[in-house]
Amino acid sequence: MSQQFPPPGQTQPGYGYPPPAPKKSGAGKIVGFSCLGIVGFVVLLGVIAAVLGGESGDKTAKESAPATAVTAKAPDSKPSSAAPEKKAAVEVVAKKAEFKKSIIAQGEDYTSVSVTITNNSSKPINVNPLYFAITDTNGTKHTAELGADEDQIATMELAPGENTTGAITGKGAFTAKTVTYTDGLIGKAVRADVS
Numbered sequence: 001m002s003q004q005f006p007p008p009g010q011t012q013p014g015y016g017y018p019p020p021a022p023k024k025s026g027a028g029k030i031v032g033f034s035c036l037g038i039v040g041f042v043v044l045l046g047v048i049a050a051v052l053g054g055e056s057g058d059k060t061a062k063e064s065a066p067a068t069a070v071t072a073k074a075p076d077s078k079p080s081s082a083a084p085e086k087k088a089a090v091e092v093v094a095k096k097a098e099f100k101k102s103i104i105a106q107g108e109d110y111t112s113v114s115v116t117i118t119n120n121s122s123k124p125i126n127v128n129p130l131y132f133a134i135t136d137t138n139g140t141k142h143t144a145e146l147g148a149d150e151d152q153i154a155t156m157e158l159a160p161g162e163n164t165t166g167a168i169t170g171k172g173a174f175t176a177k178t179v180t181y182t183d184g185l186i187g188k189a190v191r192a193d194v195s
Contacts (some may be wrong), residue, residue, distance in 0.1 A: 010120040089121035094179040097167055104147040105176040110169050111142070112149045112175045113194055118163035118179045125183050128155045132162075134194075142170030 025079045058139060098112035113134055117126045129152055136142065146152070153166025176194045 045085075070183075087120040087121075088190070090125060090181065090183065090188075090190045090192050091118040091120055092116070092179060092181050093118075094168075094175065094176070094192045094194045096194060099148075099169065100148045100150040100167070102147055102152075105145075105149070110148050110171060111136075111171055111174050111176055112146060112167045112169045113154060114165065115168050115192075116163055116165040116183075117153075117158070117177055117181060119158040119160055122160050124157050126155075126157055126161050127153060127164060129153055129166075129168060131182050131184070131187075133180045134168060134170045134176050135180065136170075136174040137177045138174070141176070142172065142174065144149055145169045145171050 013047075093116045095114045097112045099108070099110045099112040101108060101110075110132070115132065117127055129146055132144050133182070134144075136141045149167040149169040151167040153168060154165065155163065158164060170176070178191050178193055180189050180191045182189045
Protein backbone atom coordinates (compact mmCIF):
# COMPACT_ATOMS: atom_id res chain seq x y z
CA MET A 1 0.00 0.00 0.00
CA SER A 2 1.26 3.34 -0.82
CA GLN A 3 0.54 6.52 0.95
CA GLN A 4 -1.29 9.16 -1.00
CA PHE A 5 -0.78 12.87 -0.39
CA PRO A 6 -3.19 15.56 -1.46
CA PRO A 7 -1.96 17.96 -4.10
CA PRO A 8 -0.16 21.11 -2.92
CA GLY A 9 -2.45 23.92 -1.80
CA GLN A 10 -5.15 21.52 -0.62
CA THR A 11 -5.10 20.11 2.86
CA GLN A 12 -7.35 17.49 4.18
CA PRO A 13 -7.65 16.69 7.84
CA GLY A 14 -5.79 13.57 8.84
CA TYR A 15 -3.40 13.56 5.84
CA GLY A 16 -0.22 14.70 7.64
CA TYR A 17 -0.71 18.47 7.50
CA PRO A 18 -1.64 20.01 10.85
CA PRO A 19 -4.30 22.69 10.85
CA PRO A 20 -2.87 26.23 11.14
CA ALA A 21 -2.36 27.46 14.71
CA PRO A 22 -4.79 30.16 15.80
CA LYS A 23 -3.28 33.66 16.13
CA LYS A 24 -2.71 34.86 19.68
CA SER A 25 -4.03 38.24 20.66
CA GLY A 26 -1.94 40.67 22.78
CA ALA A 27 -4.67 40.91 25.45
CA GLY A 28 -2.90 38.47 27.78
CA LYS A 29 0.33 40.44 27.64
CA ILE A 30 -1.50 43.70 28.31
CA VAL A 31 -3.29 42.23 31.34
CA GLY A 32 -0.03 40.70 32.61
CA PHE A 33 1.95 43.94 32.32
CA SER A 34 -0.91 45.90 33.93
CA CYS A 35 -0.93 43.55 36.94
CA LEU A 36 2.86 43.77 37.15
CA GLY A 37 2.63 47.58 37.09
CA ILE A 38 0.06 47.60 39.90
CA VAL A 39 2.19 45.25 42.03
CA GLY A 40 5.27 47.41 41.37
CA PHE A 41 3.37 50.56 42.37
CA VAL A 42 2.17 48.96 45.62
CA VAL A 43 5.73 47.85 46.43
CA LEU A 44 7.01 51.38 45.73
CA LEU A 45 4.38 52.87 48.05
CA GLY A 46 5.36 50.34 50.73
CA VAL A 47 9.04 51.30 50.46
CA ILE A 48 8.22 55.02 50.69
CA ALA A 49 5.94 54.42 53.68
CA ALA A 50 8.64 52.35 55.39
CA VAL A 51 11.25 55.07 54.89
CA LEU A 52 8.95 57.85 56.09
CA GLY A 53 7.50 55.70 58.86
CA GLY A 54 10.98 54.69 60.05
CA GLU A 55 12.09 58.29 60.30
CA SER A 56 8.95 59.44 62.09
CA GLY A 57 9.14 56.42 64.39
CA ASP A 58 12.69 57.34 65.40
CA LYS A 59 11.63 60.95 66.01
CA THR A 60 8.60 59.85 68.01
CA ALA A 61 10.73 57.56 70.18
CA LYS A 62 13.22 60.34 70.82
CA GLU A 63 10.53 62.93 71.53
CA SER A 64 8.54 60.66 73.85
CA ALA A 65 11.52 59.78 76.04
CA PRO A 66 10.79 60.72 79.64
CA ALA A 67 12.40 63.90 80.88
CA THR A 68 14.99 63.48 83.59
CA ALA A 69 14.31 65.16 86.89
CA VAL A 70 16.69 67.90 87.97
CA THR A 71 17.67 67.72 91.61
CA ALA A 72 19.70 70.17 93.60
CA LYS A 73 23.10 68.86 94.77
CA ALA A 74 24.64 69.52 98.08
CA PRO A 75 27.91 71.46 97.75
CA ASP A 76 30.02 68.57 99.10
CA SER A 77 28.35 65.80 97.03
CA LYS A 78 30.26 63.94 94.33
CA PRO A 79 29.20 64.30 90.68
CA SER A 80 26.97 61.50 89.48
CA SER A 81 28.09 59.13 86.77
CA ALA A 82 25.01 59.87 84.64
CA ALA A 83 25.30 59.78 80.86
CA PRO A 84 26.15 63.08 79.19
CA GLU A 85 23.25 65.17 77.91
CA LYS A 86 22.30 64.25 74.34
CA LYS A 87 22.54 67.06 71.80
CA ALA A 88 19.62 68.03 69.60
CA ALA A 89 19.77 66.59 66.06
CA VAL A 90 19.92 70.09 64.58
CA GLU A 91 21.20 73.04 66.58
CA VAL A 92 20.48 76.64 65.54
CA VAL A 93 22.17 79.70 67.10
CA ALA A 94 20.94 83.17 66.07
CA LYS A 95 22.55 86.55 66.75
CA LYS A 96 21.72 90.10 65.73
CA ALA A 97 23.69 91.16 62.67
CA GLU A 98 24.19 94.28 60.60
CA PHE A 99 22.47 94.23 57.20
CA LYS A 100 25.05 94.26 54.38
CA LYS A 101 23.22 95.41 51.26
CA SER A 102 23.87 93.36 48.13
CA ILE A 103 23.44 94.66 44.59
CA ILE A 104 20.08 92.84 44.42
CA ALA A 105 18.57 94.56 47.47
CA GLN A 106 16.12 97.34 46.76
CA GLY A 107 16.51 100.01 49.42
CA GLU A 108 17.86 99.78 52.95
CA ASP A 109 14.69 98.57 54.70
CA TYR A 110 15.87 95.05 55.71
CA THR A 111 16.74 93.24 58.96
CA SER A 112 19.42 90.54 59.08
CA VAL A 113 20.18 87.84 61.64
CA SER A 114 23.41 85.80 61.70
CA VAL A 115 22.55 82.10 61.96
CA THR A 116 24.85 79.16 62.72
CA ILE A 117 23.35 75.74 62.05
CA THR A 118 25.01 72.53 63.25
CA ASN A 119 24.08 68.98 62.17
CA ASN A 120 24.37 66.72 65.25
CA SER A 121 22.34 63.92 63.64
CA SER A 122 23.60 60.81 61.87
CA LYS A 123 22.04 61.85 58.54
CA PRO A 124 22.80 64.77 56.21
CA ILE A 125 20.51 67.80 56.36
CA ASN A 126 19.75 70.45 53.75
CA VAL A 127 20.34 74.14 54.34
CA ASN A 128 18.60 76.74 52.21
CA PRO A 129 17.70 80.37 52.98
CA LEU A 130 14.08 79.50 52.16
CA TYR A 131 14.03 77.02 55.07
CA PHE A 132 14.35 79.92 57.57
CA ALA A 133 11.87 82.45 58.94
CA ILE A 134 12.34 85.32 61.38
CA THR A 135 9.69 86.21 63.96
CA ASP A 136 9.80 89.75 65.33
CA THR A 137 8.95 91.00 68.82
CA ASN A 138 5.36 91.73 67.71
CA GLY A 139 4.87 88.08 66.67
CA THR A 140 4.98 88.80 62.92
CA LYS A 141 6.71 86.12 60.86
CA HIS A 142 9.07 87.31 58.08
CA THR A 143 10.18 84.98 55.30
CA ALA A 144 13.75 85.12 54.07
CA GLU A 145 14.52 87.60 51.28
CA LEU A 146 16.83 85.92 48.77
CA GLY A 147 20.03 87.71 47.83
CA ALA A 148 19.37 90.86 49.86
CA ASP A 149 22.36 90.44 52.23
CA GLU A 150 25.92 89.88 50.97
CA ASP A 151 26.49 87.31 53.75
CA GLN A 152 23.36 85.24 53.01
CA ILE A 153 23.57 81.63 54.21
CA ALA A 154 24.45 79.28 51.35
CA THR A 155 22.34 76.48 49.94
CA MET A 156 24.11 73.22 50.79
CA GLU A 157 23.94 69.80 52.37
CA LEU A 158 25.50 69.49 55.82
CA ALA A 159 27.00 66.11 56.65
CA PRO A 160 26.80 64.82 60.23
CA GLY A 161 29.02 66.96 62.48
CA GLU A 162 29.28 69.90 60.06
CA ASN A 163 28.05 73.47 60.60
CA THR A 164 27.68 76.65 58.59
CA THR A 165 27.04 80.33 59.31
CA GLY A 166 25.30 82.99 57.25
CA ALA A 167 22.72 85.74 57.28
CA ILE A 168 18.97 85.39 57.09
CA THR A 169 17.29 88.61 56.01
CA GLY A 170 13.69 89.76 56.30
CA LYS A 171 12.09 92.69 54.53
CA GLY A 172 11.41 95.71 56.71
CA ALA A 173 12.93 97.28 59.80
CA PHE A 174 11.97 95.24 62.88
CA THR A 175 13.49 93.70 66.01
CA ALA A 176 14.10 89.98 65.51
CA LYS A 177 13.03 87.73 68.39
CA THR A 178 13.39 84.16 67.04
CA VAL A 179 14.62 82.32 63.97
CA THR A 180 12.94 79.10 62.84
CA TYR A 181 14.66 76.48 60.63
CA THR A 182 12.74 73.67 58.93
CA ASP A 183 14.64 70.93 57.06
CA GLY A 184 12.74 70.84 53.76
CA LEU A 185 9.02 71.35 53.38
CA ILE A 186 7.84 68.76 55.91
CA GLY A 187 10.76 68.52 58.33
CA LYS A 188 10.70 69.24 62.03
CA ALA A 189 11.05 72.94 62.91
CA VAL A 190 13.90 74.08 65.15
CA ARG A 191 13.56 77.50 66.82
CA ALA A 192 16.28 79.66 68.35
CA ASP A 193 16.06 82.93 70.24
CA VAL A 194 18.03 85.83 68.75
CA SER A 195 20.70 87.01 71.17
